[in-house]
Amino acid sequence: PYPLYAEMRKTPVLGDEDGNYAVSSYRLITELLHDPRLSSDIRARPPDDPKQQAVAQSSISPAFIRTDPPEHDRLRRMLTRQFGPPHTVGMIDNMRGDLEKYVNGLLDRMQDRKQIDIVDDYAYPFPVDVICKLLGIPPEDEKRFHGWAEDIAFSLDPAIGEEGRKLIAKGLVARNELGQYMRALIDVHRKQPGNDMLSRLITDSSADGRLTEEELVSSSVTLLIAGHETTVNLITNGTLTLLRNPDVFERLRHEPDLIIPLVEETLRFEPPVQFNSQRTALADITIDGVTIPKGAPVYLMIAAGNRDPVRFNEPDRFIPDREDNQHLGFGSGIHYCFGAPLARVEVQIALNALARRLINPRLVVDPPPYRQSAVLRGPRHLLVDVDG
Numbered sequence: 001p002y003p004l005y006a007e008m009r010k011t012p013v014l015g016d017e018d019g020n021y022a023v024s025s026y027r028l029i030t031e032l033l034h035d036p037r038l039s040s041d042i043r044a045r046p047p048d049d050p051k052q053q054a055v056a057q058s059s060i061s062p063a064f065i066r067t068d069p070p071e072h073d074r075l076r077r078m079l080t081r082q083f084g085p086p087h088t089v090g091m092i093d094n095m096r097g098d099l100e101k102y103v104n105g106l107l108d109r110m111q112d113r114k115q116i117d118i119v120d121d122y123a124y125p126f127p128v129d130v131i132c133k134l135l136g137i138p139p140e141d142e143k144r145f146h147g148w149a150e151d152i153a154f155s156l157d158p159a160i161g162e163e164g165r166k167l168i169a170k171g172l173v174a175r176n177e178l179g180q181y182m183r184a185l186i187d188v189h190r191k192q193p194g195n196d197m198l199s200r201l202i203t204d205s206s207a208d209g210r211l212t213e214e215e216l217v218s219s220s221v222t223l224l225i226a227g228h229e230t231t232v233n234l235i236t237n238g239t240l241t242l243l244r245n246p247d248v249f250e251r252l253r254h255e256p257d258l259i260i261p262l263v264e265e266t267l268r269f270e271p272p273v274q275f276n277s278q279r280t281a282l283a284d285i286t287i288d289g290v291t292i293p294k295g296a297p298v299y300l301m302i303a304a305g306n307r308d309p310v311r312f313n314e315p316d317r318f319i320p321d322r323e324d325n326q327h328l329g330f331g332s333g334i335h336y337c338f339g340a341p342l343a344r345v346e347v348q349i350a351l352n353a354l355a356r357r358l359i360n361p362r363l364v365v366d367p368p369p370y371r372q373s374a375v376l377r378g379p380r381h382l383l384v385d386v387d388g
């Protein structure tokens with residue numbers, strides 16, 4: 001998609017005949033992500049919008065990723081109390097040992113294999129296990145999420161035609177089923193609280209009050225999905241980029257601290273989320289001489305902004321120790337990724353373990369097959385031959 005994004009940047013605020021707008025320069029995306037006239041609330045869309053209709057039929061209320069202040073801020077604050085700094089820093093640091101053990105366990109199981117699939121054997125099970133453990137979801141239920149998460153993720157694309165409507169319908173079924181599962185689980189945790197995030201969210205009260213049952217369901221479903229497909233794709237996109245740059249792979253083997261800027265560069269170069277969830281203009285917004293009319297759907301093209309030559313030197317080159325790398329891979333502004341500290345640690349650990357342990361890895365198919373999604377970019381499979 002990158003040549004297409006380069007073309008789009010020539011008209012950084014681009015409208016189509018249906019009245020949708022795509023914004024693709026770094027400066028304008030950043031500006032708009034901080035502009036309160038651009039709403040994230042799915043209910044701000046016209047009543048005939050297929051996604052708006054799906055929300056109306058859903059048994060789950062919109063999560064805070066799909067709401068505006070003050071509703072958004074209250075929910076985000078309440079979740080942050082259990083997850084974000086200062087909790088996160090301590091919590092995630094304490095998890096490091098367990099995360100390393102887990103990835104090494106996965107690699108131990110592949111030891112005698114000559115070929116592995118980075119997606120199914122490695123990148124997929126890891127983040128699912130982590131987010132389930134954090135939330136307090138029984139390990140035997142983890143495999144049930146695979147189908148739900150995929151159906152929900154694929155319904156995130158802009159709805160185009162009949163096919164788009166089908167994907168939305170499938171996503172709706174998955175969301176309702178997952179919501180039902182979470183409702184039952186919340187009930188169990190309410191009766192018997194454990195030392196997990198879900199139990200803490202149920203029992204926590206603060207100046208913001210308590211989370212309602214509806215808010216608990218929508219927030220936990222969001223964490224489960226958001227912490228899932230994206231992280232899988234970052235591990236896989238990172239592995240693919242490393243295997244295409246064997247000198248960097250070799251360097252990482254001897255210089256494990258390189259992983260910190262390298263993960264940031266992967267988020268810039270191959271972001272798992274290619275554009276932000278659809279925004280709606282709440283007023284006429286004139287930007288760079290173009291007026292986006294009130295009510296228009298707006299897409300902020302993270303992946304295009306990340307390769308904007310006005311902002312980044314040699315944007316199409318993967319530079320593992322790039323400096324001044326304020327990429328948009330986790331978004332920006334009030335919806336900046338809530339799980340970024342966790343995702344960073346997971347991916348740093350996963351890629352470092354691969355660099356340490358894989359012997360003479362070679363890509364079997366390049367380019368690999370990709371997932372059928374415009375918004376979420378990542379290979380469906382990534383087959384690698386290894387010497388053991």
Ligand code: HEM
Pocket residue numbers: 064065066076131222223226227228230231234271272273276277278328329330331332334335336337338339340342343
């Ligand atoms: C928001 C990317 C991992 C939870 C976002 C946004 C992006 C993003 C781009 C902004 C969306 C928007 O403005 O429309 C990523 C990537 C990840 C990742 C690339 C992995 C590499 C995670 C994890 C979690 C998580 C592990 C949870 C544990 C969230 C939530 C939001 C969010 C709840 C909404 C925040 C809000 O609306 O205030 N993420 N994410 N993400 N992310 Fe992530």
